Amino acid sequence: MSDLLQHLRQAVGAEHVLEGDRLEPYSHDATFMEAAPLAAVLPGSTEEVAAVVRACAAAAVPIVARGAGTSLVGGSVPLDRAVVLGLERIRHCEVDAPNTCAVVGAGLITGELQEAAAEHGLMYPPDPASVGMSSIGGNVACNSGGMCCVKYGVTSDYVIGMTVVLADGRVLKLGGKTRKRASGYRLIQLFVGSEGTLGIVTEVTVKLIPLPRHHATAMVGFNSIEEAAAAVSRLLGSGHFPAAIEIIDRSSLDLTRELLPPGFDPELAAVLIVEQDGNDPQQVHQNLLQIVEVLDGVDNRIAQTEAERDGLWRARREFGKVLMAMPSNFFAEDVAVPIASIPEMARRVHQLSLETGVKISIFGHAGDGNLHPTILFTDEQRPLVGKLAARIFRDAIALGGSISAEHGLGALKRDFAEEEHGPLAMGVMRDLKRLFDPQGLLNPHKVFPEQPADDRFLDKQPGWGVKREGAVRDRSELGA
Numbered sequence: 128m129s130d131l132l133q134h135l136r137q138a139v140g141a142e143h144v145l146e147g148d149r150l151e152p153y154s155h156d157a158t159f160m161e162a163a164p165l166a167a168v169l170p171g172s173t174e175e176v177a178a179v180v181r182a183c184a185a186a187a188v189p190i191v192a193r194g195a196g197t198s199l200v201g202g203s204v205p206l207d208r209a210v211v212l213g214l215e216r217i218r219h220c221e222v223d224a225p226n227t228c229a230v231v232g233a234g235l236i237t238g239e240l241q242e243a244a245a246e247h248g249l250m251y252p253p254d255p256a257s258v259g260m261s262s263i264g265g266n267v268a269c270n271s272g273g274m275c276c277v278k279y280g281v282t283s284d285y286v287i288g289m290t291v292v293l294a295d296g297r298v299l300k301l302g303g304k305t306r307k308r309a310s311g312y313r314l315i316q317l318f319v320g321s322e323g324t325l326g327i328v329t330e331v332t333v334k335l336i337p338l339p340r341h342h343a344t345a346m347v348g349f350n351s352i353e354e355a356a357a358a359v360s361r362l363l364g365s366g367h368f369p370a371a372i373e374i375i376d377r378s379s380l381d382l383t384r385e386l387l388p389p390g391f392d393p394e395l396a397a398v399l400i401v402e403q404d405g406n407d408p409q410q411v412h413q414n415l416l417q418i419v420e421v422l423d424g425v426d427n428r429i430a431q432t433e434a435e436r437d438g439l440w441r442a443r444r445e446f447g448k449v450l451m452a453m454p455s456n457f458f459a460e461d462v463a464v465p466i467a468s469i470p471e472m473a474r475r476v477h478q479l480s481l482e483t484g485v486k487i488s489i490f491g492h493a494g495d496g497n498l499h500p501t502i503l504f505t506d507e508q509r510p511l512v513g514k515l516a517a518r519i520f521r522d523a524i525a526l527g528g529s530i531s532a533e534h535g536l537g538a539l540k541r542d543f544a545e546e547e548h549g550p551l552a553m554g555v556m557r558d559l560k561r562l563f564d565p566q567g568l569l570n571p572h573k574v575f576p577e578q579p580a581d582d583r584f585l586d587k588q589p590g591w592g593v594k595r596e597g598a599v600r601d602r603s604e605l606g607a
């Protein structure tokens with residue numbers, strides 16, 4: 128152990144090897160989960176990352192890559208007394224406008240990439256609600272999505288180059304600034320979404336697109352969550368693809384009531400927030416009016432000013448902060464179903480809440496079929512949560528969907544992976560894991576099932592259900 132620490136200090140400088148009290152922020156993510164790391168190491172370059180990985184591999188000590196620690200699945204929690212490898216010092220950002228791409232360090236906060244691209248009239252579209260605090264490396268590792276992904280796609284659609292440190296410390300460079308490439312296997316895509324289990328991403332090259340100059344936003348109300356969900360499927364099926372289409376149900380609206388626009392009808396059962404973008408303001412506005420007509424809700428608000436636009440988005444953007452500040456605890460789901468199945472998925476979750484008396488808020492990126500049913504529970508209701516969560520996972524799978532649209536599996540959802548993918552696909556994934564990480568040192572106990580996928584799957588996770596302050600380093604910065 129002291130030998131390893133000595134090697135780590137040599138690799139990154141003693142001031143960048145954290146121990147003792149300074150480890151607390153690296154012991155948890157944005158969930159209830161918590162585990163003490165052996166040490167936290169903050170390398171400043173790919174070469175230093177490689178040296179850290181080599182030292183840990185030689186000592187057979189596990190390594191957990193960490194961006195900003197906003198994972199909602201226990202992904203960045205260091206199980207097995209791992210060394211946390213924090214990428215936060217590797218945050219360079221070079222926007223290459225003539226090549227419409229950017230080369231960025233894995234620790235760069237994604238919002239900073241968006242701002243840098245916007246200075247050139249360009250846009251990096253994937254926009255998780257945590258965009259102001261999560262890192263691009265974390266987004267790549269989880270294949271993050273967000274509000275605008277219905278029109279623009281998710282993280283994997285934008286990564287064209289990558290530098291990865293492999294489990295034995297070798298440095299693999301993939302792709303580059305070329306937007307098209309059909310030579311060889313698409314290894315980049317293997318690392319996207321691999322949640323730190325196949326390699327440590329130190330740098331990515333991402334495609335950029337022109338930044339739309341105008342936005343128009345509407346909030347459309349409905350008398351039931353099923354009607355709102357059906358309207359989404361009707362809209363997309365009619366050939367309209369807005370830049371964003373978010374759904375918020377009554378119980379989520381109740382939690383954010385003071386953030387809703389003035390005069391908001393408190394009886395509405397659900398709303399859709401829909402945004403259109405483009406370069407011609409009249410056309411953008413006209414398209415939005417057509418969209419609102421197709422949605423056919425019972426209450427339409429169309430923002431006339433930037434301030435009104437912000438007002439329509441506020442409740443949705445702040446939802447994560449509201450959840451984190453609540454006295455009760457929550458378990459956030461992240462299911463996705465085919466677009467036409469959104470009404471059925473919403474109906475089943477709503478029914479489950481009515482049957483059990485446990486509050487389940489539904490909000491999410493409806494245009495992608497991605498709902499975040501969030502189980503809000505008291506201490507007495509805690510034993511029920513595993514059962515409810517498992518039922519929601521299975522409903523999503525039964526409807527042809529996924530148990531995770533954008534948050535990943537981490538430790539919290541791993542046990543249901545085989546139910547979604549089947550034994551053959553999981554076997555191939557295990558083979559790949561063995562190929563890239565024969566010692567099993569990269570982010571252990573994540574992604575792959577380890578215990579029965581039953582109602583008690585949460586019970587063995589450290590800290591399960593205990594509401595803790597400070598789950599992320601600065602909650603006040605959370606936007607959702």
Ligand SMILES: Cc1cc2nc3c(=O)[nH]c(=O)nc-3n(C[C@H](O)[C@H](O)[C@H](O)COP(=O)(O)OP(=O)(O)OC[C@H]3O[C@@H](n4cnc5c(N)ncnc54)[C@H](O)[C@@H]3O)c2cc1C
Pocket residue numbers: 156157191192193194195196197198199202203214233234254255256257260261262263264265266267268269270271272273274322323324326327328329447448533534570573599605606607
């Ligand atoms: C309020 C709130 C709102 C959110 N909204 C969204 C949303 O709209 N959409 C969405 O997709 N997610 C959302 N998330 C989840 C979270 O922000 C994303 O999963 C994000 O991508 C995590 O980034 P991070 O830098 O915090 O990664 P971390 O939490 O540090 O790590 C996440 C995972 O990635 C791995 N990892 C991190 N960096 C690297 C690297 N450089 N190389 C290899 N592996 C790495 C870790 O080992 C871990 O498995 C939200 C979270 C919060 C708290």
